[in-house]
Amino acid sequence: MEWVSKLNNGLNKTASGLSKNLSTVFKGKKLDPQTLEDLEDLLISSDFGVSISKKIVDSISKEKFNDFDTNKVREFLSKKVSEILKLRYLPLNTENNGDPYVILVVGVNGVGKTTTIGKLANNFVKKNKNVLIAAGDTFRAAAIDQLKIWSDRSKSEIITKPTGTDAAALSYEALVTAKEEKKDILIIDTAGRLQNKTDLMNQLEKIPRVLKKIDETSPHSVLLVLDASTGQNAISQVELFNKSCGVTGLIMTKLDGTAKGGVLVSIAERYPIPIHAIGVGEGIDDLQEFEPESYSRALLGLL
């Protein structure tokens, strides 16, 4: 897999990469308490969070390893992790009986929503889908210009309104247009907002509300974009965005850096929300389908 190597590139670039640290952990022959503690520390260092790290390590402490080696323990760990992630494996399916499939993209500021939309659109267009993008971030300066460039790059169409326009009104108009022009997919961008800002979250809720006036089943997907460098706060983001507009899928971006996004494992354990894709770079092709097994293996430094 191309993205696995990209992910591993990121991991390999840093001396504190999990895989490198694991080798030190398993230098000894026995899984003694110190080794288990080091292991727990390593998972914590990858943003797994305290409780799930403890849980995973506890499960390994019960396991008997007869003349195990580093790789064997890693394999075991990655299996544990992928068991959790597999529960949330579900590729995005945009079939909608000829009607536009509506995707609403939400998230905190700066996580990479606009870039992700550009890449998503590109992926769809490559599959011969007819894509319309709605530039719903009518708050941030130049967000519309940024998305215009991405629509050019991905050869998809875009509907815009001046900065300051009501995003819900724009979304409504976009869906009307998408239906008229028989688009396969409508992707709606939204302004970034912190999940604890009640007024901004209320504004966001308005978008699905008006979309339902045209198509009761829309939006068909509400994608929450998460930044891999985010720590435990990602859990609060899932919790509150889900409460506000019913998140149907997750995308984790910026996995090409040193951050490993281990919090995704915590989230997968807590919320029955599928993980669709991961972002591994700034290029237009750097959005990859999420694969639990490869992801877990990459997390643990296994190729």
Added chain:
Amino acid sequence: MFQGLQDKFGEILGNLKKRGSLKESDVKEALRQVRIALLEADVALPVVKKLIKDIETKAIGQEILRSISPAQMVIKIVNDHMIEVLGTKSEDINLKTSPPAIILVAGLQGSGKTTTVIKLAHKIKSKMNKKVLVASLDVYRPAAQQQLKILGEQADISSLPIIDGQLPLDIAKRSIKAGALQGTDVIILDTAGRMNVDEALMTELSQIHATVKPIETLLVADSLTGQDAVNIAKAFKERINITGIALTRIDGDARGGAAISMKSVTGCPIKVLGTGEKIDDLENFHPDRIVSRILGMGDVVSLVEKAKETIDEEDAQKLEKKILKGQFDLNDLRDQLRQMKKMGGMSGLMTMLPGISKVKKQMSQSNIDEKMLLHQEAIINSMTPKERIHVKVLNASRKRRIAAGAGVEIQDVNRVLKQYKQMSLVMKKMKKMGKKGKNINPEAINNLIPNQNFFKH
């Protein structure tokens, strides 16, 4: 999780409600909970480990305040230590150079650089009355330069005109030229967001840094950042000389452990906080607020602080009562010595008093020994409780024993006793005056104090 933590502390509190000093077991148990709290707050693991180790050494043996549990006491120590690590005072943006002062702003993608640049420009322009120019060196993200230009227009801040296709380093040079021509005081350079592992872009950044020689180089960090904060901070610190941190999205509900991770790794102060989406939402950094947020135990800390105040007040009242009753024994003298020690000894006390530097100089010349307070306390400590209350029982043999116990000469013991006698004399006279009239004339008290240097060996 916060609730769970408090329950946990409640348990410990129930088990260990006693006074004394902090034992290793108390400290370790409390710190186990603190460790989890810090990790849940996204403080990076290596930083947590160092904090815990330092605090453990610091805490063991410390006295526990009355009505406070050992666990609560530990929390207070953790709190104070973290404030110390973060730096006790807020530091301003440094513009002390011949104009134009250049501020370089760097960070990961999406950390909030552009917003911070414009907020900072606005602050410098409106609060410090300086002429500011902003320029975006971000030629990579679509419409990034456009974004800064629009924000500049909205906030009435001049931005460098965009020339399509110009390279970041050339834009930086052009901004300095333009700044010089326009008589600009401050130039703020916004850079492209970059991954700390992106070799090409990190090299570009260090080239820009070396060329423009900024007086202030700010690393913009998102307060939502997790464990990776240490890697980010380390990588940027290695390539460019970071002088300060701008912590953004502090208005979110993240606990903000990244603040302490970044500070620990870079050693740089957190200079500004992004507190909202509006242009005025940039604040100075207050370590105590951040610590309370990271630790999530502000109520425990204020409880301990309150208890401390109450105790000091109670002690003062007790002493006052004793004085009025004419009972002033060596225990009270010891309390006073301890109080003085707490306030930083003689020289510490002197620095607190205004206009006393001259006296202080004289005192230091007259050979005031700071250790004397310790010696005097040791002498009283070497007495039996009975001796402390009934000074009269002290005969020569008892004095010898005390001197040996405190590791001093008999003369030193006598000196303390003489001091005590003089003080109790003062107390008795005060008591009489207190009976005569409610208002005691301070001058009269001054006259009562024996004309002898108390604190001279």
